[in-house]
Amino acid sequence: MAIVVNTENCTGCGICLKACPESNVIKKTADKKVAISAMFCKMCLLCASVCPKNAIAPED
Ligand code: SF4
Ligand code: SF4
Numbered sequence: 001m002a003i004v005v006n007t008e009n010c011t012g013c014g015i016c017l018k019a020c021p022e023s024n025v026i027k028k029t030a031d032k033k034v035a036i037s038a039m040f041c042k043m044c045l046l047c048a049s050v051c052p053k054n055a056i057a058p059e060d
Helices: 015-019 046-050
Strands: 002-005 025-027 034-036 056-059
Touching (some): 015 025, 015 046, 046 056
């Protein structure tokens, strides 16, 4: 399982970047939206819980 960002819903507000205790959410320079790496993710879902657009969700 991994955490996935729905880039259609993401506005690039950056709230999820500050919420991640592992600094695992990064802002992409190309489209200013965010991406989540599986590398340091602890699957705590804090990023998903703070997103006002419900753009982050776990996916198989
Ligand atoms: S909180 Fe949601 S809308 Fe804002 S940057 Fe993160 S994923 Fe995108
Ligand atoms: S699930 Fe937790 S550790 Fe993983 S990216 Fe989101 S806030 Fe960070």
